[in-house]
Amino acid sequence: MTAAMVEHDTAPGRRSWDYLLQAWRELDVPEGWHAEIDEGQIVLVPPPHRHHNGIAAALHRALNKALPEEMEVYQTLGIHIAALDKLYVPDVVVAPREAVDDVAPDSTDPLDAAEALLVVEITSQSNAKDDRTKKLWAYAHAPVPVYLLVDRFDEHGPTATLFSEPQNGAYKHAERVPFGERFVLPVPLGATVDTGAFPG
Template sequence: MTAAGAGTDRARSSWSNLLRTWRELDVPEGWRAEIGDGRIQLIPPPPMGHHVIVGEVRRSLYGNLPDALGVHQTLSVHVASLGRLYVPHLVVMPTALVDAADPEVNNPMDAADALLVAEITSQGNARDDRTKKYRAYARAGVPVYLLIDRFDTRGPMSTVFTEPNEDGTYKRSDAVPFGKPLALPGPFDVTLDTEAFPT
């Protein structure tokens, strides 16, 4: 076995061990467990403002969503090629895939199957949402990444990233300050009213 092959086997084994441990965790209610950088990280419950924003985005998405798609909160998604597992605030996923999953097993969904992922920054994780998660979702080919960043240096901003590249970037982005409308592309074809987002 070559050194590269041994390294790949070790990485696979490490990912399998992390995923097994993640499945067995007894996470306190409201907390989320994510995998990144070779470790499991516990994320505390979000502040009330997150719930208001999630509710507004959910309402907007359901207004025009095809029946074959569902909007899910705290649905875990993984980017196995990067050894990452995240629990976004919202994920739009084909209903058939979620329905086909074993209801008794805590398996993450493949991020490549998501049509939209939304993250809302907290003060402690804003950098990860802007960099690591941005790159991971782009590498996975998630068509739409919605970043609602209450801690942007320009002031609270909502940004929709589209046209993912395999290099971990998105070709297009549209950013608006809170209070301005933000259009989401098809199959959503809705405009988010960010005026209702608390700062």
């Protein structure tokens, strides 16, 4: 990740967040990149490896087969973690279609993370630590009911870890499988995901 230079706003609290959010909305990001807000600054995230995109596509297919009609799978959807003044752009988000569609046509507002049902982060070498720690903590605080961490760079080999049941800023349950095994997302998501379909 590379931090973008944004003029510092000295006003505390909401005004500082509002300034960052406005700058985020107006930022001209290079094609394939996306911008996030973390720790009081705008961060530019470079395009991922093709295997990263292949995993996102495989997850998208598995989810589409199982989701109820009122839910949808989104990629590159900005989500705001209001309690922490963070804005992330996960690799995959499942949310009620109504929560995403029910905004003005010209709106650039991110989705409130508390409305997401599932958030997926797929690690890259440059951000694996953040996905394992900082984002895990943030999504639990949102709270996002289910966080799936697809860790291509786990020290024990590629793994997928499903975190669920957020309580007091931490997930109570974690299920970890190596690539090649299957796992089932909790209801109402209900999809069976075969990590053997993940590239690399």
